[in-house]
Amino acid sequence: MTTRPSGLPLSPYRNHDDDVEFPGPAVPPEQSPAFGHESEMRSHIAQAKRVVVKIGSSSLTNDDFTVDPNKINHIVDALQARMVNSDIIVVSSGAVAAGMGPLGLTQRPTDLATKQAAAAVGQVHLAHQWGRSFARYHRTIGQVLLTASDAGRRDRARNAQRTIDRLRQLRAIPIVNENDTVATSEMRFGDNDRLSAIVAHLTSADALVLLSDVDGLYDRNPAEPDARFISEVRTGKDLKGVVAGDGGLVGTGGMASKVSAARLASRGGVPVLLTSADNIGPALEDASVGTVFHPREGRLSAWKFWALYSADTGGTLRLDEGAVKAVTAGGTSLLAVGITAVEGEFHAGEIVDIIGPDGQVVGRGEVAYDSEQLTGMLGKHTDELPEGQRRPVVHADYLSNYASRL
Known part of the structure; x- marks a missing residue:
């Protein structure tokens, strides 16, 4: 059975992450239809030299809305193993969620000012834990905070690209997050799934890995006996009849957000792997788990992708x-x-x-x-x-x- 770093059993369908709408019983990996897949595109993702990995809020925080060092250590261990042969750029949610516990908040705030206050506190705690965990491998992190208006302006987008590239050249790990402390409700990415797709193109990544609480994409609640697992999405036709919901207790994303971001990245030419954060090991090792979104042929240039999907x-x-x-x-x-x-x-x-x-x-x-x-x-x-x-x-x-x- 899949386990959390704390040793507690974790179902790939329970509502632990910020993007789960499918509660259900735990399923051993060998019995899950999301495991054991092989394809040429999965081999490409497994061998990709530059990979963007997006992690959701509840994959990083406890039930009391504090940052969980064990969860982050589990993720960093898998990232470090992949970094032997690949560059990794992390898109990390969790700032608002991580600030809720220290501020005594028991539910995700709905007003903008409280969200931004929670993010201001949470960003400090979250960055500290990322830095502490990567330090075990003598690695340094750099925090990159972006808003939709940053991505919408070509000069700012270029500056963000240069910063991320320079961090990589200096062997630091870029930790990218939306700058919730200054973003307005009108000028937001909406969720870090879309942000990760934009970052993947901004940095000319070879693959994007989206980590949710579900081990892959199903056409409906996988607890239902007739739920169908979708291993490969080549075109929009493969999504016909798929029902995907919104986010959970501490996040703004959901399976619908994941699918939208995956299609955004793949339309621009970046392959995407969607699976559970618990499956980060096999996801980064051989991409044999989860759902793969195939890219469109003919990758868009960075400028054309920016003009279509980011520009003001x-x-x-x-x-x-x-x-x-x-x-x-x-x-x-x-x-x-x-x-x-x-x-x-x-x-x-x-x-x-x-x-x-x-x-x-x-x-x-x-x-x-x-x-x-x-x-x-x-x-x-x-x-x-x-x-x-x-x-x-x-x-x-x-x-x-x-x-x-x-």
């Missing part, structure tokens, strides 16, 4: 049907003739949403003109424009569409 947008361009077909086909620049309307005030060089006549966002791109200038160019062919306005509105190199990533 300054406005909107509405296109006619012909322009939508040209843009979604790929490799074609957006010209003024296909634009029917400009919304918002923006400057040249900003990222804008590109929307079809039905209102659906089809892509994003870096616009070459200010909104005021562009308004006078709408619907005109290139030869009808003055010399200084004959450049594409969005060049193909700076345009990315969602259709190619579905």
